[in-house]
Amino acid sequence: MAGSEAADEQKFCLQEVLDTYRLCLSPEKEVYLEHYVAGWRGLVKFLNSLGSVFGFISKDAVTKIQILVALLNGENGSQYSTLQSMVKYELDNGLVDLTKRGPHPDSGCRTLLRLHRALRWLELFLERLRVSTEDSKTSALCAEAYNESLAQHHPWVVRKAAGMAFLVLPGRPTFFEVMNVGPPEQVVSMLGEAVPLISEVYKITEELYAEHNLLDLP
Numbered sequence: 001m002a003g004s005e006a007a008d009e010q011k012f013c014l015q016e017v018l019d020t021y022r023l024c025l026s027p028e029k030e031v032y033l034e035h036y037v038a039g040w041r042g043l044v045k046f047l048n049s050l051g052s053v054f055g056f057i058s059k060d061a062v063t064k065i066q067i068l069v070a071l072l073n074g075e076n077g078s079q080y081s082t083l084q085s086m087v088k089y090e091l092d093n094g095l096v097d098l099t100k101r102g103p104h105p106d107s108g109c110r111t112l113l114r115l116h117r118a119l120r121w122l123e124l125f126l127e128r129l130r131v132s133t134e135d136s137k138t139s140a141l142c143a144e145a146y147n148e149s150l151a152q153h154h155p156w157v158v159r160k161a162a163g164m165a166f167l168v169l170p171g172r173p174t175f176f177e178v179m180n181v182g183p184p185e186q187v188v189s190m191l192g193e194a195v196p197l198i199s200e201v202y203k204i205t206e207e208l209y210a211e212h213n214l215l216d217l218p
């Protein structure tokens with residue numbers, strides 16, 4: 001019994017991720033860190049269910065999630081309730097390495113920036129999946145989305161490794177099945193709900209970071 005419950009807990013479900021993005025924004029359009037992180041947790045589950053080839057990607061995501069969770073649960077956790085409060089708190093207290101790596105290699109701001117860049121990849125990829133046809137290749141959709149976004153922030157070796165991992169992505173039917181939503185039409189319709197939400201969270205974060213000159217944090 002416990003075993004199957006644990007397995008359920010591991011199982012990815014697109015609905016669950018959609019729900020976390022719904023919860024992400026406050027009425028004043030602030031981004032709640034708790035839900036932002038929960039969204040990534042759900043996505044990592046998906047990645048893990050695709051196999052160990054993606055381990056190096058999910059490992060990096062998990063490390064970053066853990067850094068943020070530790071800040072959220074730490075003694076100054078209340079300062080981390082939203083991205084807006086995190087940015088203010090870390091900048092006001094000199095807790096961010098702004099131009100080169102220094103005493104704060106794991107600031108919330110730089111850690112979240114890495115995930116934020118990956119969120120743009122996700123937005124582009126899910127939108128491509130949404131409008132894809134039965135014979136579309138997920139590996140090609142994924143690579144296009146990556147080249148337009150994250151790749152620009154990655155050195156050659158990482159791009160190479162990512163490109164190789166994309167090649168073994170399952171085809172569209174399996175991919176849709178792993179999402180645990182139901183028939184393809186339902187997946188497409190849920191993607192239609194998810195993409196605008198992700199896109200809004202991305203946009204708000206991008207503007208916040210731009211306003212504070214944080215888009216190139218080392």
Ligand SMILES: CCCCCCCCCCCCC/C=C/[C@@H](O)[C@H](COP(=O)(O)O)NC(=O)CCCCCCCCCCCCCCC
Pocket residue numbers: 014043044046047056057060061114115117118121142146150158162169179218
């Ligand atoms: C479904 C296919 C999944 C493909 C994932 C595409 C993203 C490829 C990213 C490759 C990252 C390689 C790992 C290393 C990254 C770091 O060097 C690099 C820089 O960090 P640093 O400044 O601390 O050194 N890190 C990053 O850019 C952060 C990467 C975070 C990637 C998270 C990816 C989660 C993917 C979730 C897939 C969900 C699919 C959803 C379908 C419903």
